[in-house]
Amino acid sequence: MPKVGMPAIRKPQLIQAAIEAIDERGFSGATVSVIGKKAGVSPAIINHYFGGKNGLLEETMKSLIREFFLLLKQELVRGKKASGIDKVMIIVKTSFSHSQTQPEVVKVWMGFWALAMHSHVFLRLQRVYSKRLKTALVMELKAILDIQKAREVAHIVASLIDGMWLRGSLDGGINKSYSTKLIRSYLELEIS
Amino acid sequence: MPKVGMPAIRKPQLIQAAIEAIDERGFSGATVSVIGKKAGVSPAIINHYFGGKNGLLEETMKSLIREFFLLLKQELVRGKKASGIDKVMIIVKTSFSHSQTQPEVVKVWMGFWALAMHSHVFLRLQRVYSKRLKTALVMELKAILDIQKAREVAHIVASLIDGMWLRGSLDGGINKSYSTKLIRSYLELEIS
Amino acid sequence: MPKVGMPAIRKPQLIQAAIEAIDERGFSGATVSVIGKKAGVSPAIINHYFGGKNGLLEETMKSLIREFFLLLKQELVRGKKASGIDKVMIIVKTSFSHSQTQPEVVKVWMGFWALAMHSHVFLRLQRVYSKRLKTALVMELKAILDIQKAREVAHIVASLIDGMWLRGSLDGGINKSYSTKLIRSYLELEIS
Amino acid sequence: MPKVGMPAIRKPQLIQAAIEAIDERGFSGATVSVIGKKAGVSPAIINHYFGGKNGLLEETMKSLIREFFLLLKQELVRGKKASGIDKVMIIVKTSFSHSQTQPEVVKVWMGFWALAMHSHVFLRLQRVYSKRLKTALVMELKAILDIQKAREVAHIVASLIDGMWLRGSLDGGINKSYSTKLIRSYLELEIS
């Protein structure tokens, strides 16, 4: 008697458990056993639902990325009346907000980044994030700058976001207001 | 009497082997067995010289950091006549040069960064790097800006360096000239 | 649903395998690999059931002690009509019988004794045995001697039992009838 | 330029180091490395002088036994005027004195006993001790008892000595005066 709709329950549950496990113990400490325990289920069902540990990790990273761009989309819709720098700053702020809503994602994201360095699948996913963030920035910047300049500024802003994330991870969290202030001041300099 | 001076030969040899192993296979793939094979010695001597795998990794990271700041010092001495933005750019360029001299350090450094997230020892080391880089930047910037502003700009530049490293790691290498060009243009904007 | 009731099967099975392995190869030769092979299972399940080799050894010693005192209790119940020296001799005989039922326990017990010398856990267990045996002897002896004397005689009898075990272990077994004869003759001397 | 007489210096030095190591860390913890460190020499010379770790252990046990019987001989000479029970008690007292002079031998001796259970060489050595002790007792007892009885009493006394050693080892030492008192009272009972 298979219970219907179990995947829809179990999958997010296991993904969340994976995020927490990685946050707490790092990638090397996030064993299926730990993740299973955290989710309150047997480690064996990770194979059942994801075909193995790697499958779970892939889905976890996809979920993180999906969630971020969903949030970004919402924020952009909410601020669609804004213009110029403000529009760009929505992207910046959302980037930092994401980590504030779920502080554990900082460590997890960093871990995936390191993983991407040696795994084709994760590299592809990381590039998706990387490109989409830059694309979003260019989209807004080209309204106020020529396309060439827009690309350069987008690259700088994207790098600033990632760099501040990285440095923030060392201090146990990102200082959102300070980070956004600095980026805004840069943008004002660039655009005025 | 035994062979003398072996530590001076073996230690750097094993550190280099560790860097290569991590570069090729990632942290999880860099087993003592692999590192030993790469160095052409028995895995057991890792314990002999470093007291365990962790000891080797620590020394490897220390070595990377030491090497970077040694290079930086040399470059700053060489360019001591420079002034203003040029002085700052020496730091920026050295940061990117380091990875060009040894392309594999990008992945390794990123791996250590992820490791730092869950290991006290590596966190401390990473912070040493992080702070010293920023300090070096502030040092040069306060010659041309007031201290408060110098700190902010230093934070931005440091974040740009790290962020561009990070993004560069996705593309299999850092585009040094593009990166330095962008950072210089930011500095000119800020300072002029 | 998994196979149920396996612990009740596997635990005694592994304990028995451990006893045989120690008997045949000594403590240093009783590796998890050997024990696993002897039990016809993978060495890994020792961790599954006992949390590690040490856990198995602890349970093995506990099992030996439990078994002995269970046997002793039964014998004392069976001989509850006996009195005086006969009652004491039940304890003595049971001590030697235990090793006859399972000849391998002599070596194993001796091994645990040596282990107790440097391990807190095993020391505690050995003291439990040591004290309970003496207590049992005092219990019977105080029916026929004043308490002070009973304690002394108990100490002598307990020492004789252990000493004869020890010496018997050198000869590949304890000569039960000779041992009990000598102890009885001592008791008769003491009590008459 | 071989230094002459080194064996006479190194061998006892290493034997003593072995005894201390076994006392402190048990047989399993007494590695050549530890013993070497304790003796202040390289572990490698254990092979040089004893042909391997096992050689050292054999010599250590032989040394212990030799030392005990040397002491016993001296005491018997010193007390050669004594007679009857007193003569026997010299043996008993010496047995317990031995462990008082060097408290660490209790643990070491016990360890060898356990080792004897699975090693032909050590079994032989242990039997030498066991038989010589009994022979010494019979020697004195047959002056006051018929040979048959003397053998029985010798067996009892030898068992008491070993049993009390064993039990004493659990308590961190042998209570010499209590032990000798009990054995003497037994002998008086037997002989009067």
Place this chain on the structure above:
DNA sequence: GATGAATGAGGATTCATTCAT
């Protein structure tokens, strides 16, 4: 669907020993 049982491959590490110096 879900589980605990069970495993095999592989992890770091320890150890006694050998060897060149």
Place this chain on the structure above:
DNA sequence: TATGAATGAATCCTCATTCAT
């Protein structure tokens, strides 16, 4: 004589995965 360098074998243990139930 004495050493540190070096190793291979063997240790326990961990882990992702599979399987019968």
